[in-house]
Amino acid sequence: MPDYSRTDTLLGPYRVLDLTSELGLMCGKMLGDLGADVIKLERPGGDPARNRGPFYKDQVHPEKSLFWFAHNVNKRGLTLNIRCADGQELLKRLVTTADFLIESYAPGFLESLGLDYEDLSQINPRLVMVSITPFGRTGPKARHKMSELTMWASGGEMYLTGDPDRAPLWISLPQAGLQGSLEALAGAMVAHWHRENTGEGQHVDVSIQEAVIWQLMGTPIGLWACHGENQQRRGTMQVQPKATYPGAGQCKDGFFTGGILGGGASLHTVRTQQGLVSWMDAEGRATPELKGYDWRRFDGRSVTQEEADRLAKPILDFYKTKTVRQIHEEGVVQRRMTTAAFYTAKDVLADPQLQARDYWVKLEHPELGESLTYPGAYAKMSETPLKFRRRAPLIGEHNDELYRGELGLSASELALLKGRRVI
Amino acid sequence: MEGALAGLRVLDFTWVLAGPSSTRFLADHGAQIIKVEQRGTGDRVRQAVLADAKPGVNRGGYFNCINRGKLSITLNMGDPRAQGLVRRLVPLCDIVVDNFRPGIMERWGLDYENLRRLRPDIIALSLSGMGRTGPYAGYGSFGPNLQALSGITYLTGFPWRDPVGFGYSYSDYTGGWAGALAMLQALHYRRRTGQGQFVDLSQLEALLPMLGVGLMDLTVNGRQATRAGNRLPGQPAAPHGAYRCRGDDQWCVIAVFTPAEWEAFCRALGNPPWAVDPKFASVTARVQHQDELDRLVEEWTGQRTPDQVMEHLQSHGVAAAAVREAPDLIDRDPQLREFGFWVEADHPELGRRLYEGMPFKLSETPGAVRRGSPLLGEHNDLVFGELLGLSPEEIAGLKKAEVI
Helix, strand or coil: CCCCCCCCCCCCEEEEEEECCCCCCHHHHHHHHHEEEHHHHHCCCHHHHHHHCCEECCCCCCCEEEEHHHHHCCCCEEECCCHHHHHHHHHHHHHHHCCCECCCCCCCHHHHCCCHHHHHHHHHHCCCCEEEECCCCCCCCCCCCHHHHHHHHHHCHHHHHCCCCCCCCCCCCCEEEEEEHHHHHHHHHHHHHHHHHCCCCCEEEEEHHHHHHHCCCCHHHHHHHHHCCCCCCCCCCECCCCEECCCCEECEEEEECCCCCCCCHHHHHHHHHHHHHHHHHHHHCCHHHHHCCCHCCCCCCCHHHHHHHHHHHHHHHHHHCCHHHHHHHHHHCCCCCCCEEEHHHHHHHHHHHHHHHCCEEEEEEEHHHHEEEECCCEEECCCCCCCCCCCCCCCCCCHHHHHHHHCCCCCCHHHHHHHHCCC | CCCCCCCCCEEECCCCHHHHHHHHHHCCCCCCCEEEECCCCCCEEEEEEHHHCCCCCCCCCHHHHHHCCCCCCCEEECCCHHHHHHHHHHHHEEEECCCCCHHHHHCCCCHHHHHHCCCCCCCEEEEEEECCCCCCCCCCCCHHHHHHHHHHHHHHCCCCCCCCCCCCCHHHHHHHHHHHHHHHHHHHHHHCCCCEEEEEHHHHHHHHHHHHHCCCCCCCCHCCCCCCCCCCCCCCCCCCCEEECCCCCCCCCCCCCHHHHHHHHHHHCCCCCHHCCCCCCCCHHHHHHHHHHHHHHHHHHHHCCCHHHHHHHHCCCEEEEECCCCCCCCCCHHHHHHHHCCCEEECCCCCCEEEECCCECCCCCCCCCCCCCCCCCCCHHHHHHHHHCCCHHHHHHHHHCCCC
């Protein structure tokens, strides 16, 4: 049974076995942030995700992958080859003390090894097992070969992103596996609630395609099935029934967004437009039409192209004279406009709001002789703050600690297993 | 099956997208969500993308999708009598959640300290754009702003063109998800210890872990991540992109990494003469000549539909996927149909409608979409009458006085 005396974190008493690839690494990481004892199982020699760049100081090395670092914080590390009988035996012993097991193998793989949920739940009926796959574990595409790009395309997000006359786009960093991880964690927490109420474990079957669809926030159902509109890519343009106008544009040293005209008379929009016009006016750049405009009556659905163009032009020209910093300091901070410059990663790091909230976390990497900076907690919880306790594990870093210390294997047994590439 | 969260009750002051999507998740799994809406207007998303293009506060497409399975009560929160009703509801609820800017809940006497007096183990979640503290606490924020401030917008687009940003609202998704998780996690802690807590959730902070690798490339290597079109920075792959197919705005993505995948790709295309060109012999060489390679690939895809490209390449073991649009997802995707992803439920005004199912299947406690979204104030009688025990006369009086 879990050690319930560990109450200083949310999941302190619980243990997680993490058998995921890049499709699910983030799920285990976030369970670790909540205090769970997460053990990442890697194949002997190290997990393939360690080969993904970028690398620490561009040194291509399995112990220096930033992709690995970012997604394996707060885990301990074991090597284990579950393809051989001895490895399977060790895994089953680990399962007896585990509360969660997360995996992202191809459908059918664990079953072929006798390690499916049916098998493992007999060893530990309390186990919550989470499977993350691109398309779920059954169905015509269950065995499709996948990549980040194919999951993003299959979930409908890609079609919405980009300019109408060009190829649909993803964003330039892998996301689909992270979205699968978020849903996996949500499913695991619901299953955990049920387990704590009844003692009964269960299986959570996550489809990344469906996770990507959820991220569309109702576009297929709300906009298409209910309203009959199939949303198209539109770049940064606002596409309204009678007019198309920019929702973003260039500033002096970058770009900004802010709904140049907004999409309806919300309070934010009205305050933003009034603030903008008074700012333009202070510099003698507001046209008489802008000065006299009643923004409470602006309605994106009825504005004509001619009017939209007339309103937008002086605004776009004005922004071109402002820097990213000016838009922030004068527009957002002083005039309380709901506008924003497109931040680069450098701007994000320098953001005073995030700094004031102690968002960034430093973790020591003794092997590298320095501490690295990580993004921090996704929520500030008054009683159980999320904690960043340890950097990602080295290959087999906790083999001794767990195989000897906990499973009671001797040093010679361990050497033998290592020699036979079981661990 | 009631759902794993049956028996839990949430007083939900959130509106628009992020907050309501966090409580939708709890509703799907059986929690009772009492959505508090401003008397008269309600959640303003009620008026967006109207079903069948007919006007009405109960016809919003997004609203219906994101508020399914909840109860709706209306209150004129400016009226002290309305605030009094809320104070009587709080002790009956496990969680109170809002996404107002700081100051509003305080003004109504519903800040965490006050909520705790009403129920000592209450869990309170504040789901704001930038958090409750810091110099920008309380700034107005929408998806486009938060995404711009996270760096995502700058990263999306072709390197030689202006950034285009994310197609819809990513921060609402990640913020809603983080809110749901925070509530569940606080519930777990309360069960173990009997203690509630206050959660200060910044949607911006919930979005940034999704960009961890790019941010670390900067903090560690000093390298500024930039937009890469559909190419993959940090890992050589080619072809890797979206390719135009036969038809109007039809696309298929293809991703080839290893030598074996490249060979399979060439076989799938019938080993065209250009496949043996030394320019394309290794992945390094292909990445170098990617523009030329992309044009050749597109000559082949351009003669086929996205599904033909996908099926043919997949049969050769090459990662390929049709770029799906909303109608494809609903009407034509066999995988989603087989998985039973789209489900039907009844809405009191819109009738039987489609909803998205849950992105994961729980074997023992699957949860369910029980009903569509509530009409504005549909559950006033239920909540104020059955739950609070007000008499029909009292309720009628409150309605007349425009309190509820």
